[in-house]
Amino acid sequence: MNIRLEQPSDYREVENLTREAFWNVYAPGCVEHYVLNQYRNNPDFIPELDFVLEVDSRNSPTGKQIIGHVMFSRAKIILDSPLSGELEGATFGPISIHPDYKRKGYGLKLLQYALEKAREMGIGVICMEGNIEFYKHAGFVVASTLGIHYHAEPKDAEVPYFLAQELIPGYLNGIEGTYHTPKGYYVAFENKDAFEAYEATFPKKEKKHQVGQLVDDCTKNPNDQL
Numbered sequence: 001m002n003i004r005l006e007q008p009s010d011y012r013e014v015e016n017l018t019r020e021a022f023w024n025v026y027a028p029g030c031v032e033h034y035v036l037n038q039y040r041n042n043p044d045f046i047p048e049l050d051f052v053l054e055v056d057s058r059n060s061p062t063g064k065q066i067i068g069h070v071m072f073s074r075a076k077i078i079l080d081s082p083l084s085g086e087l088e089g090a091t092f093g094p095i096s097i098h099p100d101y102k103r104k105g106y107g108l109k110l111l112q113y114a115l116e117k118a119r120e121m122g123i124g125v126i127c128m129e130g131n132i133e134f135y136k137h138a139g140f141v142v143a144s145t146l147g148i149h150y151h152a153e154p155k156d157a158e159v160p161y162f163l164a165q166e167l168i169p170g171y172l173n174g175i176e177g178t179y180h181t182p183k184g185y186y187v188a189f190e191n192k193d194a195f196e197a198y199e200a201t202f203p204k205k206e207k208k209h210q211v212g213q214l215v216d217d218c219t220k221n222p223n224d225q226l
């Protein structure tokens with residue numbers, strides 16, 4: 001197993017990996033591969049935290065197969081009164097593991113590696129939307145316990161899918177505020193025609209409604225469907 005920075009020559013392979021990893025998981029089809037494709041040119045994208053995980057493979061011309069990927073974005077917490085202004089932080093995702101390698105610990109190893117690199121860069125807090133039962137193993141807690149609220153829910157709500165982690169101890173001391181998902185994550189919902197044209201460049205796959213999906217339509221903003 002080897003974790004390294006993503007290179008431009010990896011882009012299409014990683015986007016296809018992301019598509020395979022998310023297809024029909026949270027909605028019929030998926031948009032995560034398009035989010036990744038567009039984010040590389042977003043000023044909030046953090047190229048120093050754009051990692052692939054590869055393993056030895058006899059089926060690859062290079063002898064290596066990329067089975068995992070994670071990317072990070074800068075993010076902000078809007079501070080509550082009496083404080084004012086913004087607190088710098090970050091978020092991550094999509095984080096993708098090839099379906100053949102899921103539930104074998106690769107995702108956790110990749111994330112732990114990336115979080116340590118983020119800490120070394122001086123990033124103080126990470127906020128994200130995800131399943132606490134998985135992400136607690138990487139040190140995440142429900143964000144409301146740290147005084148951080150989710151923009152799409154009431155401020156007094158304990159949102160079980162909105163998580164956070166202090167990478168620098170004490171970074172959130174005395175802080176309360178509201179996290180807003182970076183605008184770059186909504187690119188597929190705001191540019192549906194461009195997304196559909198991009199999706200058409202991949203082999204056709206069947207969209208299916210399945211038990212456990214969070215929304216009915218991957219091309220609509222999930223905050224509008226919850």
